[in-house]
Amino acid sequence: MLQQNVAGRLDGLKLCLDFRARSRFLLLPNTLNSEAKMFKILFLADVVGKIGRRALKEHLPAMKDEFAPDLCIVNGENSAGGLGIDPSCAGEIYAAGAEIITTGNHSWGKKTIIPYYEEHQDKILRPHNFAPGAAGTGCLIWTSPKGLKVAVINLIGRVFTGELVDCPFRMADDLLASEAADADLVFIDFHAEATSEKVAFGWHVDGRAHAVVGTHTHVQTADERVLPGGTAYITDVGMCGPYNSVIGVNTEAIVERFKTGRPTKFDVAKGDALINGVSIEFDEAQGKASKIERISRVYPVP
16 A cells, blocks of 8 residues: 555656646747847947058958847047048948947047038937037937837037036936937947046936947946946947057157157057947847947958
């Protein structure tokens, strides 16, 4: 009798385990069908001179194949000889694969770009907190083929930049409550010098903007993260330009400036190319960033 009871209990346990195992596999198709829809943005940092433009032309198409972004944004403010951007350089950046160009403190470096800002407000930005009446805009709405609306905002910091601009914190509040209010995703290029200002800005818009990428210093930081509210953040993305340089400029000239204190001519350096950027993934259903990946690659010049 004891043996029969033990055998019966073992048979019952086997049936129970078998049912649980079958149930798990029966539920698997539903799990697969509920995969989150992801939206990806590839952002490349400040393009410096001809080397930066050539690096984009030669390598951005392959990077887009690798990261499969739905939207590619490039900061191009130093693409024309290392200071400013002109229509020709903007055309090269678009031809390489960018949909939108952002800029910064050198927005007005080339006079020929001023009417271009006015004529192409759907694809090139200058900081929105410049004085009212400045050419162009610092906020646009980009719509994907599937109808997802992305607000792309360009702002500039005030600490150590020497720019007479409106408060970027308050400007962000205004834009998030107005022009960007109905967007599905909000992406902000915050062009600023001080790391403290950038970090504070990230926390200021956490949970309201979906990504904040810092630009301007040309030195990539290693603090990429998704903040608690779901905002992808990095203090500075870096640059796309000469690798053996001082933030894109010939090393000898910069060293001489520091040694002597005398003005020197800042020429864009030559040689191998550096490409810095970030790839950001967003969960469309949750309306939050889920991943930010830092990119830093050196490409030898033949």
